[in-house]
Amino acid sequence: MSDSIRVLITDDHSIVREGLTLILETAENIEVVGEAADGTVALQLVAEKQPDVVLMDLRMPGMDGLTAIQHLQRDYPEVAVVILTTYNEDDLMLRGLQAGAKGFLLKDTPRDTLLDTIQAAAKGESLLNADVMGRLLVHTQAGGKRPSIPKESPLTERELQTLRAVAEGETNKGIALQLGITERTVKAHLTSVYNKLGVDSRAAAIAIAAQQGLL
Incomplete structure (x- = not known):
């Protein structure tokens, strides 16, 4: 065991x-x-x-x-x-x-x-379950708790693309194929996203980004 x-x-x-x-x-x-x-x-x-x-x-x-x-x-x-x-x-x-x-x-x-x-x-x-993540993202944009859209995103366009793919349930390999980059570059983008959002996981990054209107 x-x-x-x-x-x-x-x-x-x-x-x-x-x-x-x-x-x-x-x-x-x-x-x-x-x-x-x-x-x-x-x-x-x-x-x-x-x-x-x-x-x-x-x-x-x-x-x-x-x-x-x-x-x-x-x-x-x-x-x-x-x-x-x-x-x-x-x-x-x-x-x-x-x-x-x-x-x-x-x-x-x-x-x-x-x-x-x-x-x-x-x-x-x-x-992450893509269907449930999609529902969560809709939830943050509905009702009385609509997130405020930041005037300027702290994330680069490539970092946002990577995070959106994560929210859709893609693996690092899938993201790499989708964006035409290496898995190492995907990991580097995610590390940068974590640092900028002050989190240490994909799940937390998506939660924060959704609440801030980044997704």
Whole structure:
């Protein structure tokens, strides 16, 4: 089990925790090291079990998921957080990504997507669902929280093209092919984007850029 990805599941519904555990137990390289029903217990278990990835519900009694993510980002930045979400939590999801979550999973997500997302998060990568990201970007431009469009973008046109491709769910290889550049150049553009926006992940970059009207 030494090479297994250690996962902690945090959700206030036992049926969700049990269902995810049953699915993850079928994966050879994933080990469920604990379950938590709220953010406070999750933080305790992170200290005790040292998971690689935490699956985090956002709406829970006691300490909610967003608060727990903020604590984890401050105290355990090496632990990757993946948000567990439903279709009516767009605003919370954006805030969670901005707080440092690596990505998100719908609670009814297919098994392969669940496993791929956990594996990507464990590597420090973000695996984003293009359909849901598209809905999130529309959400930031609708209703009463329309982002203000900056007079001058802090990002270059190439950096914006790269970030837009990321928001569409493209991999570094796909972005390189799409823009006619090398994967190393894609990584350099993303590093520059992270530095300019003050973030450290694709998910957070998209959340910030969307809220600032850059996308």
